[in-house]
Structures are given as structure tokens and as C-alpha cells.
Amino acid sequence: MQRQSSSLRALYSLLFELRRELILVGALSLAVNMLMLSPSLYMLQVYDRVMISHNELTLAFSTVLLVMMLTLVAWFEQLRTGLLVSLGIAFDRSIQSEIFFSSLHGELKKPSANPLQGVFDLAQIRQFITSQGLFALFDAPWFFIYAGVLFLMHPLLGFVGLLFAAIQVAFIVHSKKFAAPLIQATNQQQVRLQALQQSQLRNTESIQALGMLPTLKQRWATVYGEWHATHSHAEHDAQKRSSFTKFMRYTQQSLSLGVGAVLVIHGDISAGAMIATNILMTRMLQPLDSLTGTWRAWLNMQAALARVETQTNLNIPPHDIRPVTNLPTAPIRVRTVGLRAKSAEPAFDILTGVSIDIAAGSAVALLGNSGAGKTSLALALLGLLPNSEGNVYWDAEAVTYLSTPDWHSAIGYLPQQVEFISGTVAQNIARFGSVNADAVVAAAVSAQAHDMILRLPKGYDTLIGPQGLAISSGQKQRIGLARALFGGPKLLILDEPDSHLDDAGEMAFKEAFETIKSSGCTLILITHRKRLLSLCDRLFVMESGRIARELPQSF
Numbered sequence: 001m002q003r004q005s006s007s008l009r010a011l012y013s014l015l016f017e018l019r020r021e022l023i024l025v026g027a028l029s030l031a032v033n034m035l036m037l038s039p040s041l042y043m044l045q046v047y048d049r050v051m052i053s054h055n056e057l058t059l060a061f062s063t064v065l066l067v068m069m070l071t072l073v074a075w076f077e078q079l080r081t082g083l084l085v086s087l088g089i090a091f092d093r094s095i096q097s098e099i100f101f102s103s104l105h106g107e108l109k110k111p112s113a114n115p116l117q118g119v120f121d122l123a124q125i126r127q128f129i130t131s132q133g134l135f136a137l138f139d140a141p142w143f144f145i146y147a148g149v150l151f152l153m154h155p156l157l158g159f160v161g162l163l164f165a166a167i168q169v170a171f172i173v174h175s176k177k178f179a180a181p182l183i184q185a186t187n188q189q190q191v192r193l194q195a196l197q198q199s200q201l202r203n204t205e206s207i208q209a210l211g212m213l214p215t216l217k218q219r220w221a222t223v224y225g226e227w228h229a230t231h232s233h234a235e236h237d238a239q240k241r242s243s244f245t246k247f248m249r250y251t252q253q254s255l256s257l258g259v260g261a262v263l264v265i266h267g268d269i270s271a272g273a274m275i276a277t278n279i280l281m282t283r284m285l286q287p288l289d290s291l292t293g294t295w296r297a298w299l300n301m302q303a304a305l306a307r308v309e310t311q312t313n314l315n316i317p318p319h320d321i322r323p324v325t326n327l328p329t330a331p332i333r334v335r336t337v338g339l340r341a342k343s344a345e346p347a348f349d350i351l352t353g354v355s356i357d358i359a360a361g362s363a364v365a366l367l368g369n370s371g372a373g374k375t376s377l378a379l380a381l382l383g384l385l386p387n388s389e390g391n392v393y394w395d396a397e398a399v400t401y402l403s404t405p406d407w408h409s410a411i412g413y414l415p416q417q418v419e420f421i422s423g424t425v426a427q428n429i430a431r432f433g434s435v436n437a438d439a440v441v442a443a444a445v446s447a448q449a450h451d452m453i454l455r456l457p458k459g460y461d462t463l464i465g466p467q468g469l470a471i472s473s474g475q476k477q478r479i480g481l482a483r484a485l486f487g488g489p490k491l492l493i494l495d496e497p498d499s500h501l502d503d504a505g506e507m508a509f510k511e512a513f514e515t516i517k518s519s520g521c522t523l524i525l526i527t528h529r530k531r532l533l534s535l536c537d538r539l540f541v542m543e544s545g546r547i548a549r550e551l552p553q554s555f
Contacts, residue, residue, distance in 0.1 A: 021083050021086065021087060022087075024083060025080055025083050025084065025087075025138060026138060028076045028077075028079055028080040028083075029080065029135075029138035029139060029142075031072070031076050032073055032076050032077055032080070032139075033139060033142040033145075035069045035070075035072055035073045035076070036073060036283055037149075037280075038065070038066055038069035038070070039066065039070075039279050040276035040277070040279045040280050040283075041276070042062055042063075042065075042066045043272055043275040043276045043279065044270075044272040044273060044276050045058065045062045045272070046059065046062065046272065047270065047271045047272030047275060048270050048271070048272035048273075050062070051271075051272075080135070080138075084129060084135075087129055088125075088126040088127070088129035089126070121304035122304075124300060124301060124304040125301055125304050128297055128300075128301040135287075135290065136286075136287040136288075136290035136291050137287075139286065139287040139290075140287045142284075142287070143165070143284055143285075143287060143288070146161075146280055146281075146283055146284035147161055147162065147165075147284055149280055150277060150280055150281060150284065153269060153273055153276075153277050153280075154263055154268055154269055154273075154277075156259060156263065157256070157259060157260065157263070157269075157277050157281070160255065160256060160259050160281070161256075161281045161284055161285070164248065164252045164281075164285055165284070165285060165288060167248060168248065168285065168288040168289065168291075169288065171241075171244065171245070171248075172288070172291055175241060179234075179237060179238075179241070182230070182233060182234045182237060183234060183300070185230050185234075186227070186230045186231050186234045189223075189226055189227035189230050189231070190227055190231075192223060192227070193220075193223050193224060193227045196219070196220060196223055197220070200216055200220065245289070249289060252281065252282070252285065253278065253282060256277065256278045256281045256282075257274065257278050260273070260274030260275075260277055260278060261274060328394075328395065328407060328410050328490045329490075330360060330361075330490065330520075331360040331361035331490050331491070331520055331521050331522045332360060332394050332395055332407075332410070332490045332491040332521075332522050333357075333358065333359060333360040333393075333394070333395050333522070334356075334357075334358040334381060334392075334393070334394060334491065334522060334524070335356070335357045335358070335392075335393045336354055336355055336356050336357075336380070336381070336390065336391065336392050336393075337355050337390055337391040337393075338353050338354075338355060338389070338390040338391065339351055339353070339354040339355070339377075339380055339388065339389070339390035339391070339392060340352060340353055340354075340388065340389045340390050341376060341380060341385050341386075341387055341388040341389070341545075342387045343387070349544075349545050350373055350376045350385075350545050351373050351376055351377060351380060351385075351388070351545045351546070352544065352545045352546045353390075353546060354373075354377060354380075354390070354545070354546055354547055355547070356540065356547055358522060358524065358538075359522075359537075360395075360522055361520060361521070361522055362522060362523070362537045362538065363517050363523040363525065363535060363536045363537050363538075364523065364524050364525065364536060364537065364538045364539075364540065365525045365526075365527060365532070365533055365536040365538070365539045365540070366378075366524065366525070366526045366527075366540055366542055367527070367528070367533075367539060367540065367541045367542065367551070368541055368542035368543060368548075369543075372542040372543055372544065372545070373542050373544070373545035373546070374495075374526045374542050375416060375495055375526065376545070377542065378413075378493050378495055378524065378526060380392060381399070381493060381524065382399075382411070382413060382493065383399040383400060388400075394407065394491065409431075409487050409489075410487070410489055410490045410491065411489055411490075411491050411492075411493075412484035412485055412486075412489030412491070412492040412493070412521075413484055413492075413493050413494075413495075414477070414480050414481050414483075414484045414493070414494045414495060414497050415480070415495055416495040416496045416499070416526075418473075418476040418477055418479075418480035419465075419476075420464050420465040420468075420476070420479070420480075421465050422463070422464075422465035422466055422467040422468060423463070423464070423465060423468075424458075424460065424461050424462060424463055424464070425453055425456065425459070425460045425461070425462050425464055425479060426440050426460040426461065428464060428465070428479065428483055429443055429444065429460075429479065429482045429483045429486050430486060431483060431486060437460075439486060439487065440460065440482075440486065441460075443482045443483070443485045443486040443487075444460075444479075444482040446482070446485045446512060446515055446516065446519070447478055447479075447481040447482035447484075447485055447512050448478065448508035448509065448511055448512040449478035449479055449481065449482045452475060452478060453479065453482075456469065456471075457469065464479070472500075473500035474500045474501050474502060474505050476500070477497060477498075477499075477500050477501060477505075478501075478505065478508070478509075481494070481497060481509070481512065485516065488519065488521075489521055490520075490521050490522065491521060491522045491524075492516060492521050492522070492523050492524070493524045493526075494523070494524070494525050494526065494527075495526045496526055496527060496528070497509060497525070497527070498527065498529060498531075498532070499528075506531065509532075510531060510532060510535075513525075513532055513535055514535060517535060523536075538550060539551040539552075
């Protein structure tokens with residue numbers, strides 16, 4: 001049996017947990033539709049009794065009763081809307097954590113143009129759940145009841161109602177078949193436009209300095225023009241369908257009156273029945289009319305749900321957020337056996353059978369040209385490299401993609417490109433956990449970054465990240481090293497840690513490296529420079545995704 005997607009499982013579980021609320025929504029829909037028969041009954045009373053008897057008391061009583069019924073309709077619809085809003089919020093809460101984790105892991109596996117798409121999709125699904133389109137699903141069963149009442153009034157009226165219903169159903173099917181590809185094309189063009197705009201915004205300095213602005217402006221204008229043409233076509237198509245919907249609604253109301261008038265002339269129904277059946281027919285077709293008006297939202301919701309299902313069905317191990325226990329108290333031994341990895345698109349070998357044994361407490365350097373696989377190996381050792389095969393062990397613990405042991409606070413990692421989350425320096429160093437001032441300062445001192453941090457406008461309280469102070473690449477590396485050293489890691493992986501440092505920064509980092517090595521942790525260093533190699537115990541050269549050879553320390 002195929003494994004159900006996690007989003008559908010969450011939805012089914014939610015519907016089961018909220019079955020009482022759904023039953024109540026159904027009961028309120030039943031009450032609303034029953035009470036909506038009152039306008040038709042009122043018309044029958046007015047035209048067939050009041051107009052003939054001229055009894056004002058009957059008119060007054062009927063009017064008061066009608067107002068009471070419509071007041072109940074308004075109240076019940078308000079309650080129904082509130083329940084659906086609660087249902088949408090509950091759905092959001094049931095899956096938002098999984099969306100958060102899958103978004104992060106999806107970016108690790110394959111970076112996307114819009115990493116927040118999952119959040120937007122979840123909001124779109126929630127909005128549809130609370131929209132008028134969902135009411136049509138609860139009101140749809142009453143179509144047959146209203147149709148039956150019309151047939152009781154006169155078979156011809158029933159057939160007229162079914163004719164207009166068939167036209168609306170055909171229109172909905174036609175809209176889904178021919179409009180869906182147009183909407184999909186518009187969305188794809190919009191994603192492409194957003195990706196191009198984001199890439200240009202991330203490279204504004206290079207664009208200005210290298211004179212690429214005119215060419216890129218023309219390129220952007222071309223992509224924008226393609227999107228605008230597709231979008232305009234979609235909007236024009238939507239306007240035509242909206243006009244057709246209005247035409248059918250007005251035609252139905254007029255023709256139903258015309259057919260009723262013919263029946264009145266022949267004495268088959270009364271004048272009151274003519275007005276009442278017009279109201280009944282409009283009410284019968286209202287769910288279909290609602291679906292016709294919300295078909296575009298329905299298509300977008302279906303696409304959003306499909307993306308959520310795909311995103312939350314990535315075979316990502318469950319995340320159990322709990323206090324970390326049984327942390328290693330000694331340096332970690334790292335071992336790989338036959339480690340292989342391929343890139344997703346296009347497919348080619350990143351790592352080819354890497355087997356390495358790094359003794360606990362040793363310092364190892366990975367050397368090699370750009371593209372040799374050094375960073376990929378570092379990610380594989382951390383359990384962050386997708387499409388990998390083979391075995392990685394921390395001591396006796398097996399490490400696989402995205403399923404690293406619960407030792408995160410015992411691991412330190414400095415990536416090649418250091419970026420920070422919006423927050424203070426202290427929060428970033430403390431990895432957004434509990435900010436222990438002594439531990440934060442100790443990590444900064446070990447990284448030779450303490451004095452540099454104190455020179456920032458607010459010291460450790462300086463806001464950095466996308467919404468904070470713009471700091472240099474060298475400052476980023478030193479603060480990033482402090483973050484990696486926070487808590488005294490037992491395994492430390494540094495990827496090009498001195499690539500953006502000046503001479504003073506390199507000397508400070510060398511002192512930090514000596515301190516780190518003496519602190520008692522397993523150290524894996526990726527570097528192109530020879531200044532730190534004398535401090536390493538073993539030197540490995542990587543070529544084409546494999547360990548080509550081991551160099552002597554005296555090379």
C-alpha cells in the first residue's frame with residue numbers, strides 16, 4: 001500500500017479530532033437551508049392570500065416571522081463561519097511545524113527560488129477552508145431537495161432548473177480544463193520573475209561595479225514582459241468567464257420568471273408560486289454559482305495542497321525536540337566507510353568511495369583544489385549531504401542524511417559562507433538558545449573575537465543578520481567561529497575559516513586554532529593555506545571526490 005502523504009494524514013487526523021465541529025457545521029447548514037425556504041413561503045402567502053384577502057394582520061404576522069427566520073439565518077451563518085475559521089487555524093497548527101522543518105531540509109537538498117513557498121501555500125489552504133467556496137460543499141446536497149420542490153411545483157420548472165445546473169457544471173469543468181494550464185503558466189512565470197529579481201538584488205554591488213545594469217535591465221524586462229503577457233491573458237480569460245457567469249445568472253432569473261408566467265397564464269400555478277419558484281431556483285443554483293465564482297481559488301488551493309504534500313513527503317525523519325541527554329564528554333572519533341554521493345541535477349559524482357578514520361582528539365586538514373569535494377565531505381560528516389550512500393560514524397553512532405544523533409550542542413561547524421539569523425551577536429553565538437553571558441564571552445574569547453565584538457555599536461547586543469548591522473566578511477567569520485565554539489564542542493569542522501581574514505585576523509585565528517586544539521576536541525580543517533598545516537596531525541589531499549593521498553607533515 002502506498003504511504004499516504006503526511007499532509008493528508010494530518011488533514012484526516014484533524015478532521016477526525018474535529019468531527020464534532022464538522023457535524024455542527026453540517027447541522028447549521030441544514031438549519032440555514034431549511035430557513036432559506038421562508039422567503040419562498042412568504043411570497044406564496046403574500047401573493048396567494050394577502051393580495052386576495054387584503055388581510056393586513058396576516059401580512060404583518062408573515063413579515064415578522066420572515067424577519068425572525070432571516071435573523072436566525074444570519075446568526076447561524078456567523079456561527080458556521082466561526083467554526084470554519086477555527087478549523088482553518090487548527091489545520092494550520094497541525095502541520096506548520098512539519099512545513100517549517102521540511103522547508104529547511106528542502107533547501108538543504110535542493111535550494112529553491114522561493115524558500116517561503118510552503119508558508120504561503122499553507123496560508124492559501126487555510127484561507128480556502130474559511131472561504132465561501134467551502135460553504136458550497138455543505139450546501140450542495142440541498143440542490144436535490146430544492147430541485148424536488150421545483151418538480152412538485154411543476155415539472156417544467158424542475159427541468160428548467162436542471163438545465164441551468166447542467167450549464168453551470170459544464171462551465172466549471174471547462175474552466176478547470178482550459179483555465180488551469182493558463183493559471184499554472186502564470187504562476188511559473190511569476191516564480192521565474194521573482195527568482196531573477198532576488199538574484200539581482202543579492203548582487204547589486206557587482207552589477208553596478210561591472211556595468212551589467214543595462215543588460216540585466218533588458219533581461220528583466222523580457223522576463224517581465226513574458227509574465228505580463230501570460231498574466232494579462234489569464235486576467236482577460238477570468239473576466240470573460242465572470243461576464244458569462246453574470247449573464248447566466250441574470251438569464252436564469254429572467255427565464256424562470258418567464259416560464260412561471262406562462263404557467264400562470266395557463267392556470268398551472270399561482271402568481272405566488274411563480275415568484276416563490278424563482279427564489280427557489282436561485283437558491284438551488286447558489287452552490288454551483290459559488291463554485292463557479294471560486295473555481296480559480298479552488299485550482300490555486302489544489303496546487304498549494306499538492307506542493308505541501310510533496311514538501312512534507314520527503315522521507316524526512318521526525319524531529320523530536322527534547323532536552324539533549326548523554327552528550328559525549330570526550331572528543332569524538334569520526335569514521336567513514338565507502339562514502340558516496342551524487343548531485344541531483346545534473347547527476348554527477350560528488351564523493352566516490354571515501355573511507356577515512358579520524359582519531360578522537362586529532363586535528364586533520366583536508367586539502368585540494370576547488371571542486372575536489374572537501375565541503376561535500378564536511379557536509380556528509382555532519383549528515384547534511386543528500387543523495388549519499390555509505391556509512392558515517394561518530395564514535396559508535398551511525399550518521400545519515402538529516403538524522404544526526406542528538407548531539408548538536410556537542411558539534412561545532414563554521415561554513416564557508418557565514419550568514420546570521422536576525423538577532424543580536426550574543427543570540428547568534430548562543431545559537432538562539434538560552435543566552436549564558438559567561439559561555440558566550442568564553443566562546444568569543446576562544447575565537448579571538450571578544451575585542452572585535454566590543455568595538456561594535458552595542459557590543460554583544462548589536463543586531464546583526466539580514467535586518468541588522470552590515471559587518472565585514474572577516475567579522476562574520478570570527479563571530480561564526482565563536483558560534484561554532486559555543487558550549488565547548490567535541491567535534492569541530494571549519495570550512496575555509498581564514499579565507500576572508502587580513503594579516504591581523506589570520507594571526508588571531510592561528511592563536512585561536514592553537515587554543516582550540518589544546519581544548520580537547522576532534523578538529524577537521526578545510527583550507528588552501530599552509531600557515532595552519534603545521535598544527536595538524538594528518539593532512540589529506542582530495543581529488544575528484546576522493547581521498548587521493550596523505551601528505552607528510554613536513555611537506
